[in-house]
Amino acid sequence: MLELYHALTSTCSQKVRLCLAEKNIEWVSRPVNLAAEEHLTPAYLALNPNGVVPTLVHDGRPVVDSSVICEYLDETFPGPKLTPEDPVERAAMRAWMRFFEEVPTAAIRVPSFHQVIARRYQALDEQTFVEKIADIRPLRKNFYRRMGPHGFSQAEVAEALDELRHTIARMERALENSPWLIGAQFTLADIVVTPSFDRLDDLGLASLWAGKPGVANWFTRLKSRSSFALAYPKGSRLSEREPVRPLGKAALAGLC
Numbered sequence: 001m002l003e004l005y006h007a008l009t010s011t012c013s014q015k016v017r018l019c020l021a022e023k024n025i026e027w028v029s030r031p032v033n034l035a036a037e038e039h040l041t042p043a044y045l046a047l048n049p050n051g052v053v054p055t056l057v058h059d060g061r062p063v064v065d066s067s068v069i070c071e072y073l074d075e076t077f078p079g080p081k082l083t084p085e086d087p088v089e090r091a092a093m094r095a096w097m098r099f100f101e102e103v104p105t106a107a108i109r110v111p112s113f114h115q116v117i118a119r120r121y122q123a124l125d126e127q128t129f130v131e132k133i134a135d136i137r138p139l140r141k142n143f144y145r146r147m148g149p150h151g152f153s154q155a156e157v158a159e160a161l162d163e164l165r166h167t168i169a170r171m172e173r174a175l176e177n178s179p180w181l182i183g184a185q186f187t188l189a190d191i192v193v194t195p196s197f198d199r200l201d202d203l204g205l206a207s208l209w210a211g212k213p214g215v216a217n218w219f220t221r222l223k224s225r226s227s228f229a230l231a232y233p234k235g236s237r238l239s240e241r242e243p244v245r246p247l248g249k250a251a252l253a254g255l256c
């Protein structure tokens with residue numbers, strides 16, 4: 001049996017749902033309510049000591065980390081191959097995946113939390129926020145501490161947007177003359193960065209790829225694949241659940 005512990009709005013869970021849909025794999029959904037801190041319970045921490053979603057459990061054995069899970073699924077299950085045969089292309093795909101983890105996946109958390117999730121905590125004082133919200137998280141304690149109950153500083157938001165712009169510019173060079181990041185083959189590299197684009201769109205930041213036709217057409221092609229609708233059922237977007245606070249002009253202009 002293949003079980004996925006995940007949350008609808010979690011971008012890391014969305015990566016894995018896209019991968020499962022692309023490979024036509026049947027799976028059992030184990031929803032985890034992040035707002036209710038179900039990912040911090042002893043039972044969940046026994047599966048995933050990082051206290052984050054997603055976690056895949058295959059015949060009782062847990063596999064953690066969304067990109068690792070995607071590679072595991074592609075190696076283990078039949079269906080369309082999402083990894084190139086050619087070793088150099090495979091290395092290029094993995095280099096994109098590492099870059100996406102290091103740069104845009106980390107950067108997208110800043111506007112997501114600043115524009116939406118921080119609002120949940122705005123009534124708390126700093127000390128209560130640190131004790132009750134930040135310090136209970138094994139992996140994200142310092143990220144939450146940096147954010148505080150009122151969101152990130154304008155400078156931190158501007159820095160994150162700068163990293164996202166850099167990512168988009170780099171992708172544009174790869175996608176100018178090619179449908180997918182590794183050329184003709186749709187691969188895990190395309191999958192793992194897609195949720196960051198959908199999140200930017202959801203946060204009202206699609207203007208970041210204005211004037212970048214390679215990236216814009218790539219995202220349109222991606223959204224027209226049948227896997228996209230399957231991976232994003234109703235309720236998968238933050239804006240469907242909570243208000244999105246628009247960013248200040250200074251952060252958008254990168255002036256901070």
Ligand SMILES: N[C@@H](CCC(=O)N[C@@H](CS)C(=O)NCC(=O)O)C(=O)O
Pocket residue numbers: 010011012013034039051052053054064065066067137140
């Ligand atoms: N590197 C991990 C990161 C997973 C992650 O950060 N998940 C977020 C949701 S997208 C989470 O569970 N956050 C829990 C929290 O904020 O306490 C992966 O890719 O699986």
